[in-house]
Amino acid sequence: MVMTPSSRRTTRRSPGNTNKHHFHLPAPMWWLIALLLLAALVTKLPFIEQDEAGQIKLAEWRILKLNKELDDLNSAEQYALLAKRTGYFPCFSCPDAERIRLQRGQVWKYGATTKGEWGRYSKTLQRKNLLYVIQFTGTLEQCLMEEKRKIYNYALLPENLQRPVPLMRPPGNKRDF
Secondary structure, three states: OOOOOOOOOOOOOOOOOOOOOOOOOOHHHHHHHHHHHHHHHHHHOOOEEEOOOOOEEEOHHHHHHHHHHHHHHOOEEEEEEEEOOOEEEEOOOOOOOOEEEEOOOOEEEEEEEOOHHHHHHOOHHHHOOEEEEEEEEEOHHHHHHHHHHHHHHHHHOHHHHOOOOOOOOOOOOOOOO
């Protein structure tokens, strides 16, 4: 391999620093490490404790976690992912193709979540050209029922019936649930 001035790797060193290479983790990696350490710490915490009368009870952190998860079950969303632009999208429901052309605003997937858009998809929808639209809110059970209704009734949507071969479910839904 021929080294040219532009292909050489240069390392800046401060006068008192004898290290040639520095290892820098990207900022998101530090957050991941911190979360893993926190998770390890939480799992080491005692999950049961004694109250003032000596009775065994769940630890306070465990009670708080339970209450949050129960609250989440009561505040869910049924959503649709819509095409933000006209183009080709992955199709898990197409009998003979891996991609399908969707017009802007057409349904790609129906879903239900207790985590909201950010918790469910983070930043991935932007690069996939999909728009998250809440269609129903309620308990998780209600939202799952609404999601199932939407998936089954997708076959009757005008946008689907206009296709030469209509789909049984939205292109982004792999199954009926």
